[in-house]
Structures are given as structure tokens and as C-alpha cells.
Amino acid sequence: MLAGHLDEPLLLARDAAGALRCLSNVCTHRGNILVVGACRAEQIRCGYHSRRFDLAGRMTFMPGFDEARDFPGPSDHLPRVAFADFAGHAFASLAPAAAFEAFIADVRARLAWWPFDALRHDAARDRDFEVAAHWALYVENYLEGLHIPFLHPALNQVLDMERYGYHLGRYGSLQLAQARDGDEAFEPPSGSLDHGRRVAAYYWWVFPNLMLNFYPWGLSLNHVQPLAADRTRISFRACVLDADRLGRGAGAALDQVEIEDEAAVESVQRGLRSRLYDSGRYSPSHERGVHHFHRLLCEFMAEPPSAA
Ligand code: FES
Ligand SMILES: [Fe+2]
Numbered sequence: 001m002l003a004g005h006l007d008e009p010l011l012l013a014r015d016a017a018g019a020l021r022c023l024s025n026v027c028t029h030r031g032n033i034l035v036v037g038a039c040r041a042e043q044i045r046c047g048y049h050s051r052r053f054d055l056a057g058r059m060t061f062m063p064g065f066d067e068a069r070d071f072p073g074p075s076d077h078l079p080r081v082a083f084a085d086f087a088g089h090a091f092a093s094l095a096p097a098a099a100f101e102a103f104i105a106d107v108r109a110r111l112a113w114w115p116f117d118a119l120r121h122d123a124a125r126d127r128d129f130e131v132a133a134h135w136a137l138y139v140e141n142y143l144e145g146l147h148i149p150f151l152h153p154a155l156n157q158v159l160d161m162e163r164y165g166y167h168l169g170r171y172g173s174l175q176l177a178q179a180r181d182g183d184e185a186f187e188p189p190s191g192s193l194d195h196g197r198r199v200a201a202y203y204w205w206v207f208p209n210l211m212l213n214f215y216p217w218g219l220s221l222n223h224v225q226p227l228a229a230d231r232t233r234i235s236f237r238a239c240v241l242d243a244d245r246l247g248r249g250a251g252a253a254l255d256q257v258e259i260e261d262e263a264a265v266e267s268v269q270r271g272l273r274s275r276l277y278d279s280g281r282y283s284p285s286h287e288r289g290v291h292h293f294h295r296l297l298c299e300f301m302a303e304p305p306s307a308a
Helices: 100-110 135-142 153-158 254-271 288-302
Strands: 010-014 020-024 059-061 080-086 089-093 127-131 165-168 172-178 199-206 210-215 218-228 231-240
Touching (some): 100 172, 127 254, 135 231, 135 254, 231 254
Antiparallel strands (some): 010 020, 080 089, 199 210, 210 218
16 A cells, blocks of 8 residues: 555465465566456466466476476575455565564454454445645654544543543554443453443554554544655545444544544644754653654664564
């Protein structure tokens, strides 16, 4: 989705047993692009000199190489890219800093009771927004609830800000928003960590640019994509679990909340140009998530992660 940022030809292949793999889409012979569109096939055949690969990426056939020694060797097979499938979305990394599970384990553990397999993507609810601001400013704004009473009057009506909680993990953080009495909420089952709480929303951020917002109606996934130093696209993807609960509580009026956030983020983008501003301190009660994000940015910028 990061068009122009990650310009790497990759393909997804599902074999007869159902295993899904992410492979290089470049032929290991002279570098021809292998697959140009979605198709059903039992093997991958290069259109240039007919090298063939099975759906796990192993080279199986090549004309003209009978006299080649030690052929095929490891470099003749298609490189495989780290890949994971979560909540109906595909995640791949060319140079993973850690296994995908390290990014998502907290979500899985806390929401072990959530019926992920029942989620259905509802394309009619998808939205793409463009903001005239750096992507990290958009993320910063997401990571604190301090502004909710001031920026989001309607959302503030349904959340109990006295019990708004922050939970930091290694590569992400959770904002746990509890509902005011009588408002729309999850009731997590007994045995789960949040049993007894009336949870209006789980606002989960996964470093660096993914937000998983769980509401009683389902999941709103937000993908933050840098377009330029001062331009960002945010894609909202809606996966519905219970359509009867749409339009209620913290998960209602998401477009309105987005517009309110965008105005603040664009204003900050302009404010940061000031010669008189450098950086501000963090609220101990509400901006630990922002601080955590800034620390992760420093960690990754200081020492780019090596391939695992
Ligand atoms: S480039 Fe693919 S077989 Fe030659
Ligand atoms: Fe906000």
C-alpha cells in the first residue's frame, strides 16, 4: 500500500494445502517479472525462458541448464519474504526487526475471546482521508486521550475519561476506553483480563503506522501512509462483526472524529515551523503513549533494524 516507498515486486501464492506464502516476483534467472495479475495455477512459469517454480518458490524446471554444475542451488529458488495473516489483512516485511508475533501478541492475548474469524470486510464503509501533515503527527495525536474533552465533544459524551487507561507494549500500545454508564460497551467474558469492565473501545496502535480500533460492532483498521513530509493518507477499513451495533457509542461518527483530529494535526504541522517552539513536555497521566512512540522512533532511526 505504500506506493512509491516499497517498490519491491512480490507475489502471494496459496498452495493446494491452503498455505499462503509471500515470494519474490522476480525470476532468479535473468530477473524477469513472473506474475502480472491474479490467476489460478499449479506452478509459476517465467514467460522469458520458461523457468518454473512450485508454489513454495522452489525451482523445478529450467531448459538449457543440463550441463550446469550444482544446479539448482539455493539462489535459484525464489526468496521468501516474512509474512503473516491477521484479521483478514496481509503483513509482509523485507527486513523484519522482530517476528510479526512480537508486534501483535499483546492484541491476541488480551482479545483471545474476540471472534476474529467472524469479521467481514464491508467495503462500503471504507474511507480514505488525506491530511496536510507529517504521518508521525497523525500518530502522536492518536496516542493520547488528553484532547478528547476539548476536540471531540460527541465522543466525550460516551467515554468515561476518569477511567481512560494506557497500556504500553514493546512495539505498540493500547488505550482502553471505558463507557459511561448506560452507553454502548463490550462485556468481556469471565476469565478475560477486562472482565467486569464496560469497554467502549480498544484503541490499539501497532508501531509504526497501524491502528486497530475494536468496537462492539467490529474492527476499524486505520493504515497511516506517508505521502510526503507534509502529506499523509489514512485508510480506514471496516470489518463488521455485528451490524446491529453500528452507529452506537464510541464506534459511531468516526468520520466526524477524524475531521476534528485532522484539523488539530494540520494546525500542529504549521505550528512546528515556528522558530520559538522546539518540543513540549509530556503529560504523565495521558501522554505516556506519545513518549513511547517517540522513543521507538529514536530507536529505529538511530540503528535501522537488521534483517532477521
Ligand atoms: S528470466 Fe526467467 S527464465 Fe529467464
Ligand atoms: Fe482524537
